[in-house]
Amino acid sequence: MIESQRHSYHLVDPSPWPISGSLGALATTVGGVMYMHSFQGGATLLSLGLIFILYTMFVWWRDVLRESTLEGHHTKVVQLGLRYGFILFIVSEVMFFFAFFWASFHSSLAPTVEIGGIWPPKGIGVLDPREIPFLNTPILLSSGAAVTWALHAILAGKEKSAVYALVATVSLALVFTGFQGMEYYQAPFTISDSIYGSTFFLATGFHGFHVIIGTLFLIICGIRQYLGHLTKEHHVGFEAAAWYWHFVDVVWLFLFVSIYWWGGYMK
Amino acid sequence: MAMAMMRSSHLRNTTLLRSGCRSSAPPKRGFASTSQQHEDAQEAAKWQKITFLGITTCFLLACNVLSKGHHHHEEPPAYQYLHIRSKEFPWGPDGLFELKRHDD
Numbered sequence: 001m002i003e004s005q006r007h008s009y010h011l012v013d014p015s016p017w018p019i020s021g022s023l024g025a026l027a028t029t030v031g032g033v034m035y036m037h038s039f040q041g042g043a044t045l046l047s048l049g050l051i052f053i054l055y056t057m058f059v060w061w062r063d064v065l066r067e068s069t070l071e072g073h074h075t076k077v078v079q080l081g082l083r084y085g086f087i088l089f090i091v092s093e094v095m096f097f098f099a100f101f102w103a104s105f106h107s108s109l110a111p112t113v114e115i116g117g118i119w120p121p122k123g124i125g126v127l128d129p130r131e132i133p134f135l136n137t138p139i140l141l142s143s144g145a146a147v148t149w150a151l152h153a154i155l156a157g158k159e160k161s162a163v164y165a166l167v168a169t170v171s172l173a174l175v176f177t178g179f180q181g182m183e184y185y186q187a188p189f190t191i192s193d194s195i196y197g198s199t200f201f202l203a204t205g206f207h208g209f210h211v212i213i214g215t216l217f218l219i220i221c222g223i224r225q226y227l228g229h230l231t232k233e234h235h236v237g238f239e240a241a242a243w244y245w246h247f248v249d250v251v252w253l254f255l256f257v258s259i260y261w262w263g264g265y266m267k
Numbered sequence: 268m269a270m271a272m273m274r275s276s277h278l279r280n281t282t283l284l285r286s287g288c289r290s291s292a293p294p295k296r297g298f299a300s301t302s303q304q305h306e307d308a309q310e311a312a313k314w315q316k317i318t319f320l321g322i323t324t325c326f327l328l329a330c331n332v333l334s335k336g337h338h339h340h341e342e343p344p345a346y347q348y349l350h351i352r353s354k355e356f357p358w359g360p361d362g363l364f365e366l367k368r369h370d371d
Contacts, residue, residue, distance in 0.1 A: 038357050115348050123343030135325065135332045142321025149314035156307035161315075168318055172325075188340035190362055194348040 008075040010067070017060040024052030068237075069229050079236050086240040090247050093210075097251050100203040101258065107195045108263050115194055119263065124196050125188035126264035132183045133260040136176050137252070143172035144249045147218070147242045150225075154235050159225065166222035169245070173215040180208050203259055207251055214248045217241040 027049030034042030068074040074082070108119040115121035127133065150165035191201040221238045224230055230238050343349060356362070 035357050038355070042357070116346075121346075121348060123346050123349055125340030125343070131332050131335070131337075135328050138321060138328060139325050142318055142325055145314055145321050146318040149311055149318050152307045152311035152314055156304050156311050158308065158311060161311060165311075165315070165318070168322070172322070175325075186337055190350075192351045192362060194346075194351075 008077045010073040010075070010078045012067075015060070015063065017056050017063070021053060021056040021060070024049050024056055027052060065224075065229070065237075068234070074234060074236065079234075082236050083239070086243065090243060093247060097203070097206070097254075100199070100206060101254065104199040104203055104259055104263065107199055112195075115196070120196050120266065121194045124193060126196075126266065127183060127187060127260065129256065129260040129264055132179050133256055136179050137256055139172050139176045139179070140249050140252050143169050143176070144246055146172060147245050150221075151238070151242055154225070154230055154238065155232055157232055159228070162225050162230070163222060166218060166225060170215055170218050170222060173211060173218065177208065177211055177215065180204070180211075200259060200263075204255060207248070207255055210248050210251070214241070214245050217244060 027045055029049070031042055031045030031047070031049045035046045036042070111117050111119040111121065120126050146165050146169040150162050150169060153159075153162035153165055189197045189200075191197050191205075218241050221230070221241045224237065352360075
């Protein structure tokens with residue numbers, strides 16, 4: 001098959017995963033709405049949809065890894081396309097978070113009379129930005145440094161060192177998530193406590209969700225590095241994970257400065 | 268950020284392509300590739316140091332922050348905008364991560 005190909009593009013084979021993923025997304029949406037409105041069978045449909053999506057993700061990415069490692073389809077030009085695709089995905093993620101920051105600033109810059117005309121609203125016991133949030137900042141930054149260490153180790157052909165670097169990255173990520181969980185657990189306000197709670201938990205919660213996704217992505221990269229899938233010239237998956245991780249890091253800096261620090265400032 | 272990423276990866280690609288295209292002779296590993304590898308090894312060592320420095324800083328900071336313990340907030344008065352409940356959750360009357368308040 002490869003012999004007859006006179007170009008370096010990858011023409012993919014027909015795959016059932018786009019339609020299975022779409023059906024999973026449909027079941028998740030309908031199931032989610034049904035569950036939240038306490039319809040019978042809502043929880044079942046929601047769970048089925050989520051299982052379907054997770055299954056699709058697993059088999060689809062398994063196919064991509066096979067196309068890359070066993071079939072050798074990821075030529076230079078295919079790698080470039082994958083990079084463009086991932087950058088566009090990150091741009092869409094930036095817009096996703098832009099909306100949450102917009103909601104937060106919209107509510108905090110001119111606080112309405114319903115919340116007493118002040119921000120944070122009266123009665124909200126804000127989290128001290130100088131404690132756990134401040135500690136979490138160097139944790140995430142160090143983890144960003146560790147992922148850069150991993151990149152250069154891969155480029156220098158130091159396979160073992162790259163695995164150690166990824167272990168360090170993931171460990172720091174887990175510590176960050178642990179501290180965030182602790183902070184959520186101890187927080188004196190909840191998502192239903194005024195627009196402050198809503199904007200706070202929406203923004204930080206989605207960030208935390210992205211940290212978890214990035215951690216899983218980096219764990220997969222660590223396993224693939226250990227198995228010898230990643231080489232000096234073939235490590236697009238790792239590169240994507242590293243970009244994603246830096247993106248999550250930058251979002252945290254904005255969250256820390258605007259929502260925890262400025263938005264939680266009490267006179 | 269995205270632009271810088273693209274530029275760096277693009278630069279790497281074009282330099283690789285260029286070095287491959289310069290002569291029609293079979294590609295051989297010259298000084299260029301080994302020096303690049305040496306540079307990457309140096310960068311790896313540098314970032315390893317930065318990572319360890321960062322971890323040490325985090326550890327010290329964590330000891331400092333955690334030794335303070337957490338302060339207890341007073342229960343705020345029942346303002347209208349707090350603890351909003353317009354309908355019951357699918358799993359029951361309480362929020363997932365909060366104290367049970369419905370029975371008092």
